[in-house]
Amino acid sequence: MKIKLIVSIFLTALIFISCDDFTDLTPPVQNQVSGNANFARYVALGNSITAGYQSGTLYESAQVYSYANLIAQQVGTNFEMPLISDPGLGGRMEIQSLSPFSIYTNPASGSPLNLNYPAPYNNLGVPGALTYDILFAKSSTTCASYVFANSPNPYFDLILRNNALNLGTPLEQALAQAPTFITLWIGNNDVLGYATSGGTSPAAPTPTADFQQLFGGISQGLSQYAAQSHAGIVVANIPNVTAIPFFTTVGLQIAMNTSIPWSSLPLGFVYQKAGETGIGSGYATQQELLTGKVLVTLLGSTYATLLGQPTGKFYRDKHLALPVGIDTTKPFGFHPQNPFPNAYVLDPGEITISNNAVASYNTIIAGLAQTFGFGLVDINTKFNQFRAADFTTGTVINGIVFKTLYVTGGLFSLDGVHPTNQAHAIVANEFIKVINSKFGATIPLIDVASIPGSLILHKQVKFENGYPIIPAEAFDHLLF
Amino acid sequence: MKTKILLFLVSSLLISTNIFAGGFQLNEHGAKALALGGAFTAVANDPSAIYWNGAGLSQLSGTNIMIGTSLIAPQSTFRGVAPAITEYNAKNLIFFPTHFFASHAFNEQWSVGLGFTTPFGLGTEWDPDWVGKNLAVKTTLMTFIVTPIVTYTPIKSLSLSAGFVYSFANVEMTSKSEISTLFAEEAYADLSGDDGSAYGFNAGIMFKPTDYLTFGASYHSEVKYDFKGTAVTSGPAQFASQLPNGDISADLTTPQNIAVGVAVDVTDRLKVSADYQFVGWSCYNSLNVDFANPAYTDIVSPRNYKDSYIVRLGAGYRFNEQVSFMGGIYFDKMPVSTKYLSPSLPEADRLGFSFGVEGRLFDNLTITGSYLFIRAQQLTVTDSDEIYMDPGAMFNGTYNSSANIFSLGFVYSF
Numbered sequence: 065m066k067i068k069l070i071v072s073i074f075l076t077a078l079i080f081i082s083c084d085d086f087t088d089l090t091p092p093v094q095n096q097v098s099g100n101a102n103f104a105r106y107v108a109l110g111n112s113i114t115a116g117y118q119s120g121t122l123y124e125s126a127q128v129y130s131y132a133n134l135i136a137q138q139v140g141t142n143f144e145m146p147l148i149s150d151p152g153l154g155g156r157m158e159i160q161s162l163s164p165f166s167i168y169t170n171p172a173s174g175s176p177l178n179l180n181y182p183a184p185y186n187n188l189g190v191p192g193a194l195t196y197d198i199l200f201a202k203s204s205t206t207c208a209s210y211v212f213a214n215s216p217n218p219y220f221d222l223i224l225r226n227n228a229l230n231l232g233t234p235l236e237q238a239l240a241q242a243p244t245f246i247t248l249w250i251g252n253n254d255v256l257g258y259a260t261s262g263g264t265s266p267a268a269p270t271p272t273a274d275f276q277q278l279f280g281g282i283s284q285g286l287s288q289y290a291a292q293s294h295a296g297i298v299v300a301n302i303p304n305v306t307a308i309p310f311f312t313t314v315g316l317q318i319a320m321n322t323s324i325p326w327s328s329l330p331l332g333f334v335y336q337k338a339g340e341t342g343i344g345s346g347y348a349t350q351q352e353l354l355t356g357k358v359l360v361t362l363l364g365s366t367y368a369t370l371l372g373q374p375t376g377k378f379y380r381d382k383h384l385a386l387p388v389g390i391d392t393t394k395p396f397g398f399h400p401q402n403p404f405p406n407a408y409v410l411d412p413g414e415i416t417i418s419n420n421a422v423a424s425y426n427t428i429i430a431g432l433a434q435t436f437g438f439g440l441v442d443i444n445t446k447f448n449q450f451r452a453a454d455f456t457t458g459t460v461i462n463g464i465v466f467k468t469l470y471v472t473g474g475l476f477s478l479d480g481v482h483p484t485n486q487a488h489a490i491v492a493n494e495f496i497k498v499i500n501s502k503f504g505a506t507i508p509l510i511d512v513a514s515i516p517g518s519l520i521l522h523k524q525v526k527f528e529n530g531y532p533i534i535p536a537e538a539f540d541h542l543l544f
Numbered sequence: 545m546k547t548k549i550l551l552f553l554v555s556s557l558l559i560s561t562n563i564f565a566g567g568f569q570l571n572e573h574g575a576k577a578l579a580l581g582g583a584f585t586a587v588a589n590d591p592s593a594i595y596w597n598g599a600g601l602s603q604l605s606g607t608n609i610m611i612g613t614s615l616i617a618p619q620s621t622f623r624g625v626a627p628a629i630t631e632y633n634a635k636n637l638i639f640f641p642t643h644f645f646a647s648h649a650f651n652e653q654w655s656v657g658l659g660f661t662t663p664f665g666l667g668t669e670w671d672p673d674w675v676g677k678n679l680a681v682k683t684t685l686m687t688f689i690v691t692p693i694v695t696y697t698p699i700k701s702l703s704l705s706a707g708f709v710y711s712f713a714n715v716e717m718t719s720k721s722e723i724s725t726l727f728a729e730e731a732y733a734d735l736s737g738d739d740g741s742a743y744g745f746n747a748g749i750m751f752k753p754t755d756y757l758t759f760g761a762s763y764h765s766e767v768k769y770d771f772k773g774t775a776v777t778s779g780p781a782q783f784a785s786q787l788p789n790g791d792i793s794a795d796l797t798t799p800q801n802i803a804v805g806v807a808v809d810v811t812d813r814l815k816v817s818a819d820y821q822f823v824g825w826s827c828y829n830s831l832n833v834d835f836a837n838p839a840y841t842d843i844v845s846p847r848n849y850k851d852s853y854i855v856r857l858g859a860g861y862r863f864n865e866q867v868s869f870m871g872g873i874y875f876d877k878m879p880v881s882t883k884y885l886s887p888s889l890p891e892a893d894r895l896g897f898s899f900g901v902e903g904r905l906f907d908n909l910t911i912t913g914s915y916l917f918i919r920a921q922q923l924t925v926t927d928s929d930e931i932y933m934d935p936g937a938m939f940n941g942t943y944n945s946s947a948n949i950f951s952l953g954f955v956y957s958f
Contacts, residue, residue: 125728159727159782161782162782462937463931463933463937463938464725464933464937471726472726474725474726484726486725508627508628508629509627510628511625511626511627511628511937513625513725513932513933513937514628514675514933514937516728516730517722517724517725517726517727517728518727518728519726519727519728520727520729521727521728521729521780521781521782521783
């Protein structure tokens with residue numbers, strides 16, 4: 065009897081003691097990090113970068129590492145995104161083999177995961193958006209690419225969902241949420257479309273005067289909203305587009321290709337200058353390609369392997385009739401009658417046009433940020449610092465070495481344009497630094513090393529019952 | 545590029561292999577000893593003396609069988625990586641180390657005993673996608689010991705014991721491995737091995753100068769294990785040729801222990817005891833894993849453990865003929881500097897608080913139940929040498945861990 069009593073007392077004591085959770089004696093406090101900034105509702109406006117687009121498409125495992133979502137996580141606010149399950153809406157670039165380096169395009173597609181969210185998304189970054197679109201695009205057929213080039217951009221329908229929400233443009237959808245904090249990073253595509261098409265489509269960047277009007281209109285709208293709501297606003301400027309791997313990779317490879325007999329080429333590398341469709345009058349020496357005086361885009365890499373061959377593959381691939389003056393029996397890329405195509409080359413004039421556009425956009429952005437009292441994130445300067453360190457030790461962040469080089473540099477995804485997860489973390493930290501200094505906040509910086517790599521290795525050949533499973537599109541570029 | 549990738553992989557294996565790391569000693573062998581905070585070297589008055597101090601068997605007459613088990617429920621959290629303060633919780637695992645002891649006294653002078661214990665072991669499991677996944681995901685180590693001992697009592701106040709230790713053990717550790725910071729894909733490594741036969745010895749002495757004072761000392765030798773096993777790694781096809789796998793071997797030595805204790809009968813009913821236990825962790829200064837295939841670089845990892853100690857205090861109160869109450873407290877010094885701390889084994893200075901009750905149900909059956917709470921001092925690491933993501937991101941952060949341990953033991957005498 066006595067023992068029963070004692071045992072029960074003992075057990076009661078055990079239960080009593082073990083109920084206490086001792087695992088966390090000093091839980092840290094993470095509120096109050098935002099200072100005078102209020103992150104109750106944060107909205108990000110922008111383009112594909114803001115959306116978290118990587119390696120040629122938009123997919124969940126990259127979207128969650130967009131700089132906008134990383135900022136939201138650091139301040140601990142809810143952030144709704146137009147998530148699309150991996151591998152995105154088709155065409156994701158993956159690494160098939162490292163040596164030789166080859167890329168595989170994943171034909172599978174995922175599906176939208178957050179389509180029924182009953183309010184505008186916090187992340188209103190729309191892949192392909194121009195500055196014009198922040199003010200005017202409501203659908204795939206009212207966006208700049210459709211209005212000016214007759215090319216609908218389905219991302220506007222997917223993200224704005226005006227069929228269901230009917231809340232208007234990205235800016236209108238942003239303000240409809242009564243946000244307490246807004247970031248805006250737009251303008252990259254106003255010059256990128258021109259540059260990535262080798263200066264062909266569109267034939268010029270958004271004119272400076274137009275950019276002033278458009279960015280000014282957005283700024284005015286944001287400023288008026290901020291005046292009545294006391295929302296915090298931070299804008300970012302545009303990094304030098306011609307210094308991204310999309311432009312800096314292939315020309316360098318051509319220059320360093322030891323099988324090209326540079327000394328015996330009378331004209332060097334021959335390409336079509338701006339406006340040319342037939343005989344090429346652009347010439348670049350090995351040295352000029354090496355130093356980036358002439359840039360060859362990533363899209364031209366397929367044809368770079370054909371240099372010197374008597375080939376008309378480009379015209380066959382594009383289903384183009386041979387232009388007047390072209391003779392495909394001449395060595396490709398080395399002869400004016402078989403020049404490297406205009407669409408894959410930025411000649412010195414085009415480079416100047418691109419760089420001038422970026423410089424004037426950035427002047428406009430800086431001026432408007434000052435006028436309206438917005439925080440300004442100087443991404444361009446940051447990017448140029450990375451660029452400058454490429455030729456020395458690279459830039460070390462949280463132990464990882466970053467360069468602006470394609471693939472190995474760690475900053476750019478496989479499309480050579482869009483940032484990797486870790487580059488997004490670096491961008492997010494630049495935003496956070498500005499927010500901290502402008503709003504007296506103490507938001508902790510992101511440990512870049514805790515962000516996983518984002519280049520996807522594709523295991524292309526699988527064996528089933530002894531037979532290799534080969535995806536059908538693997539034969540897309542095979543000629544018979 | 546190739547060498548760099550291999551280096552990445554090997555360096556992460558280096559880290560993951562420190563699951564062999566120290567502080568994985570288990571002292572949970574007997575509910576009564578636990579209830580006294582482990583201050584049992586000079587007490588050793590039940591069959592668990594075979595582990596604590598074999599000379600204590602001289603206090604037992606006839607044949608005694610003891611069987612018992614402990615329920616160990618550790619909890620660990622990590623906050624980091626500094627300056628981040630995200631909290632990660634290790635999976636709440638439960639372990640049941642079981643012990644069995646049998647003793648027989650031939651006469652006043654000679655006794656023999658046989659014990660089965662698990663003196664070293666550990667198990668931690670973190671989420672496969674947690675921030676320290678390249679350091680440790682799942683780690684288990686179990687060593688089992690069968691030890692026969694003989695106890696001799698030349699004069700009434702002095703007993704001596706000596707025992708032989710036969711041990712077998714197995715180990716498994718898994719972690720992810722970053723191929724490079726560039727890629728989304730990672731490699732997964734699972735190293736496992738066992739050793740079916742390792743040997744050691746132990747010895748004990750107990751000296752009772754007066755009726756109310758007892759001194760005890762015990763020695764447990766090092767046990768050297770030679771694990772043989774397999775490495776299984778998986779990862780992206782592009783790196784298949786560089787993922788080390790196949791047969792592996794690794795040496796592990798568990799430390800020697802020297803415990804000295806004193807027990808005082810303050811009154812007829814109250815006995816207090818104190819122990820100092822020296823743990824020779826310095827035997828563990830490097831960990832080497834050899835790949836049988838010469839194509840893979842063998843792992844040589846400095847661990848730099850230092851000798852450590854445990855100080856124990858206990859008190860037992862005999863309430864009546866049937867029931868005794870016990871309580872204890874101990875301090876366990878962390879054997880490694882924070883530089884080498886790994887989440888596979890969240891080390892820290894540890895405090896243990898225990899109490900228990902012993903009841904004699906019938907003349908020949910005694911039941912003991914005890915509870916031990918172990919609180920590891922919150923430990924903030926700022927000088928970590930552990931790389932959790934190549935090529936130099938250090939695993940700094942704050943560890944918190946604790947454990948609840950319930951023990952139950954039955955002693956049957958005849």
